[in-house]
Amino acid sequence: MGIVDSHHHLGQGCVFDGWTATEEEITAAQDRHDVVASVIQPWPGATPDPRKVHDAIAAFARSRPGRIFGMANVNPHYDQPGAAAEIRRCVKDLGFKAVKCHTIGHALNPNGKDAQVIFETAQELGIPVMVHIATFGIPLSAPGHLIPLAKRYPQLKIIAAHMGAATLSGDVVWIAEDHPNIYLETSWAMGPDIAWAVKTLGAQRVMLGTDHPTNVAVEITKIREMGVSQSDVDMVLGGTAIQVFGLDV
Numbered sequence: 001m002g003i004v005d006s007h008h009h010l011g012q013g014c015v016f017d018g019w020t021a022t023e024e025e026i027t028a029a030q031d032r033h034d035v036v037a038s039v040i041q042p043w044p045g046a047t048p049d050p051r052k053v054h055d056a057i058a059a060f061a062r063s064r065p066g067r068i069f070g071m072a073n074v075n076p077h078y079d080q081p082g083a084a085a086e087i088r089r090c091v092k093d094l095g096f097k098a099v100k101c102h103t104i105g106h107a108l109n110p111n112g113k114d115a116q117v118i119f120e121t122a123q124e125l126g127i128p129v130m131v132h133i134a135t136f137g138i139p140l141s142a143p144g145h146l147i148p149l150a151k152r153y154p155q156l157k158i159i160a161a162h163m164g165a166a167t168l169s170g171d172v173v174w175i176a177e178d179h180p181n182i183y184l185e186t187s188w189a190m191g192p193d194i195a196w197a198v199k200t201l202g203a204q205r206v207m208l209g210t211d212h213p214t215n216v217a218v219e220i221t222k223i224r225e226m227g228v229s230q231s232d233v234d235m236v237l238g239g240t241a242i243q244v245f246g247l248d249v
Helices: 023-032 051-063 080-092 116-125 143-152 169-178 191-201 213-224 230-245
Strands: 003-012 035-042 068-073 098-101 129-134 158-164 182-185
Touching: 003 023, 003 051, 003 213, 003 230, 023 035, 023 051, 023 213, 035 051, 035 230, 051 068, 051 080, 068 080, 080 098, 080 116, 098 116, 116 129, 129 143, 143 158, 143 169, 158 169, 158 191, 169 182, 169 191, 191 213, 191 230, 213 230
Parallel strands: 003 035, 035 068, 068 098, 098 129, 129 158, 158 182
Antiparallel strands: none
């Protein structure tokens, strides 16, 4: 099955100052830590027009077939029809597998009017939506935002990026327990909370994410050391992402 990183970025953005990731760094991290595939998205605020970074991700994917997959990341505040068109282009023309609703990065209320174009377009295309849900970004990234989203789009797979980032992980697990279309991504969460999520929801609802090349080894080790069965570890490390994103790896 192998290791699949469901949450990674390419390029440079202005929201998380100083955070960058190059193709060379991503490739080196993949090879060093036996990551068979990574799902890559632009940094939020990387450019007023995300097309350039989306095109770079698509080119990166072509250079490493079956190892790199794309996730769109758009800011719908400026142009909702344009955001929808770019998501469709990413999926239909570039082969991307998902789209991001970046609450903190785009100052985006996931239940607000502007954000709905992301969820509605994803539902139309049959792709998952990853939502930034973490302590860094409150109130826009509060776990409670997941409840109306899960109810409004019951057939849509919604991934809680960072699963609350430690302090709010309990809220995310409790909410996901009541909404089976919510999945958890583990970057910046604590090992015992990830194990609890696996035992509560099942490993098929939890997936590895790392967010950055320097964090790959740490996040993989957390999963391997969380004290659940090997089959559950394998599912979190790769199986869940393969199923949720429909990856051919």
